[in-house]
Amino acid sequence: MEILKTSALSIGYDDRTVVSDINVTLNEGDIIALVGPNGAGKSTLFKTFSTHIRPVGGKIELFGKDLVYYSPKERAKLLGIVLTERPDDMFLKVYDVVAAGRYPYTGMFGKLSEKDENEIKASLELVGVNHLIDRVFNTLSDGEKQKVMIAKAIAQNTPVIMLDEPTAFLDYPSKIELFSLLKKLAKEQRKAILFSSHDLELLLRYTDNLWIIAKNKPFAAGQSSDLLKNGTIQKYFELKEADNDYLLKEIL
Amino acid sequence: MKNSKITFGILGIIIVGIILFILNLFVGSVTVPIDEIFKVLLDDNPDKTLSVIIFNYRLPQALTALLAGAALAVAGLLMQTLFRNPLADPSMLGISSGASLGVGIVILLTGAISGTAVSSFGWWSTIGVSLAAFIGAVLVLFVMLAFSSRMKNMTTLIIIGLMIAYLAGSITDILKFFSLKEDIHAFVIWGMGSFSGVGTSKMPVFATSIIIGLVVTFFLSKNLNILLLGEMYAENLGLNIRKNSVLIILVSGYLTAIVTAYCGPIAFVGLAMPHIARFLFKSSDHRLLIPATMLIGMDMALVCNLIARMPGFDGNLPVNAVTAFIGAPVVISVILKSRK
Numbered sequence: 001m002e003i004l005k006t007s008a009l010s011i012g013y014d015d016r017t018v019v020s021d022i023n024v025t026l027n028e029g030d031i032i033a034l035v036g037p038n039g040a041g042k043s044t045l046f047k048t049f050s051t052h053i054r055p056v057g058g059k060i061e062l063f064g065k066d067l068v069y070y071s072p073k074e075r076a077k078l079l080g081i082v083l084t085e086r087p088d089d090m091f092l093k094v095y096d097v098v099a100a101g102r103y104p105y106t107g108m109f110g111k112l113s114e115k116d117e118n119e120i121k122a123s124l125e126l127v128g129v130n131h132l133i134d135r136v137f138n139t140l141s142d143g144e145k146q147k148v149m150i151a152k153a154i155a156q157n158t159p160v161i162m163l164d165e166p167t168a169f170l171d172y173p174s175k176i177e178l179f180s181l182l183k184k185l186a187k188e189q190r191k192a193i194l195f196s197s198h199d200l201e202l203l204l205r206y207t208d209n210l211w212i213i214a215k216n217k218p219f220a221a222g223q224s225s226d227l228l229k230n231g232t233i234q235k236y237f238e239l240k241e242a243d244n245d246y247l248l249k250e251i252l
Numbered sequence: 253m254k255n256s257k258i259t260f261g262i263l264g265i266i267i268v269g270i271i272l273f274i275l276n277l278f279v280g281s282v283t284v285p286i287d288e289i290f291k292v293l294l295d296d297n298p299d300k301t302l303s304v305i306i307f308n309y310r311l312p313q314a315l316t317a318l319l320a321g322a323a324l325a326v327a328g329l330l331m332q333t334l335f336r337n338p339l340a341d342p343s344m345l346g347i348s349s350g351a352s353l354g355v356g357i358v359i360l361l362t363g364a365i366s367g368t369a370v371s372s373f374g375w376w377s378t379i380g381v382s383l384a385a386f387i388g389a390v391l392v393l394f395v396m397l398a399f400s401s402r403m404k405n406m407t408t409l410i411i412i413g414l415m416i417a418y419l420a421g422s423i424t425d426i427l428k429f430f431s432l433k434e435d436i437h438a439f440v441i442w443g444m445g446s447f448s449g450v451g452t453s454k455m456p457v458f459a460t461s462i463i464i465g466l467v468v469t470f471f472l473s474k475n476l477n478i479l480l481l482g483e484m485y486a487e488n489l490g491l492n493i494r495k496n497s498v499l500i501i502l503v504s505g506y507l508t509a510i511v512t513a514y515c516g517p518i519a520f521v522g523l524a525m526p527h528i529a530r531f532l533f534k535s536s537d538h539r540l541l542i543p544a545t546m547l548i549g550m551d552m553a554l555v556c557n558l559i560a561r562m563p564g565f566d567g568n569l570p571v572n573a574v575t576a577f578i579g580a581p582v583v584i585s586v587i588l589k590s591r592k
Contacts, residue, residue, distance in 0.1 A: 050484070050487070051487075071490075072490040077490075083482075083484055085485070087481045087482055091534050096480075100480075103474070104489060109470075109473060110474035110539070
């Protein structure tokens with residue numbers, strides 16, 4: 001099922017367009033990696049999807065309805081985000097962070113119902129960090145923090161989850177673990193997942209679909225192996241012949 | 253922290269508050285024995301002089317301290333969470349400076365224009381001062397609201413608030429330069445802060461305005477909690493950032509404006525009390541922090557008022573001289589203790 005669709009979308013800020021003419025769709029159960037060099041517009045695209053900034057042109061449809069017509073509360077139940085920013089309050093607990101995911105569902109004073117409590121616990125369990133529930137968020141390792149933020153997005157119970165650089169700051173095994181977690185979410189929970197990353201080699205190995213964003217080049221989307229075979233990867237990342245051959249040999 | 257511990261902590265703060273409140277009634281330049289206090293409060297036929305001292309002076313003063321302490325402390329908590337800055341306090345919005353400028357204009361210009369000091373206008377001058385402080389504070393508040401409704405970035409908002417504070421401060425200084433000596437003295441006295449200005453006559457208005465503001469803060473707790481994750485997350489969770497920051501600044505500014513109008517710019521309470529609440533309860537949940545901060549603010553203001561009026565200090569020591577002197581060591585000790 002089609003969840004999110006962009007048509008002739010241009011992203012950027014008031015005075016400059018960063019990337020234009022983006023036409024992509026995100027379906028139920030999709031897991032898509034957004035790659036591109038720094039400054040190419042990955043964060044801008046995330047900010048546009050999360051309605052922090054408005055599109056410069058074109059439109060984004062979520063379940064067939066233009067994103068701008070959703071109220072913040074409605075949108076909060078459809079699209080959850082995980083950013084590189086981390087809460088840094090001294091006393092904020094893991095439980096509080098994940099409970100924040102229930103914000104769109106609670107009443108005026110934010111009192112959590114039994115259902116909310118269960119969702120919080122289930123989210124922590126799904127991500128495998130239920131043992132951290134009483135810890136102060138600030139004292140966790142980078143990998144643990146990342147998982148807790150993902151648990152927050154799961155508790156938010158949205159069909160779409162977008163993660164900005166979820167593998168940054170993680171060591172190699174944690175990166176692999178994260179990929180399999182995202183895959184699990186896409187497969188078992190039928191969520192549409194979009195995440196950005198720098199780790200090209202890892203992405204080519206572990207994800208099926210890529211969106212490539214680069215300066216002065218059209219937005220590209222497709223299957224990882226196709227993009228590698230037809231030379232798109234080499235062109236967009238300006239890879240040397242030898243490096244490209246290495247990737248072709250190693251991954252295909 | 254367990255619920256039983258939280259209840260215990262809150263109860264403790266309330267009991268300390270009640271003791272402090274009673275102490276405030278009988279300590280002063282005239283010490284009223286404790287049994288006399290109860291006679292005055294409960295009997296039909298109390299001692300006339302003592303009754304006047306307690307009902308007309310000490311009771312309203314203690315009530316003022318109580319309300320002002322709660323208001324300033326919670327206003328500080330709102331600012332610290334909104335700006336996610338532990339050093340934020342109500343003065344950061346430039347509101348106290350706006351109030352000072354208002355008072356400065358009234359006190360200093362009247363003297364310069366009419367040639368007589370404001371204090372010679374008697375009763376009118378106190379009303380004038382409160383009104384001027386309130387108008388000054390509210391004007392700055394509106395300027396800040398206008399900026400906050402246009403901006404999503406909290407750091408720029410802090411800088412604008414500080415700049416407005418400096419601007420108002422420098423205008424006040426320029427006014428001082430052209431003013432009469434007696435007027436400058438009156439202005440300095442106002443700037444030291446006092447809980448004695450409200451009295452019985454103005455108490456109903458003061459108390460009602462403060463209580464309304466305090467009640468409203470409870471409705472902000474859900475949004476404040478979500479802000480702790482950062483603005484981008486809060487926005488994604490459905491919070492309207494601009495509307496919410498306008499609301500928080502409005503409530504915090506309103507409370508500060510009223511307290512400053514009646515009591516002068518009271519420093520430190522707004523900055524420090526939220527930290528004591530956080531460290532005591534080891535929590536970041538505003539549903540707990542808001543009442544806890546209010547109660548701690550009440551206790552602290554009562555302590556400061558008590559010390560400012562100790563028998564040795566017959567001339568009424570300025571509250572501002574006491575708040576930091578008592579408050580700073582308390583904050584440091586609470587932080588050190590919780591780090592162990």
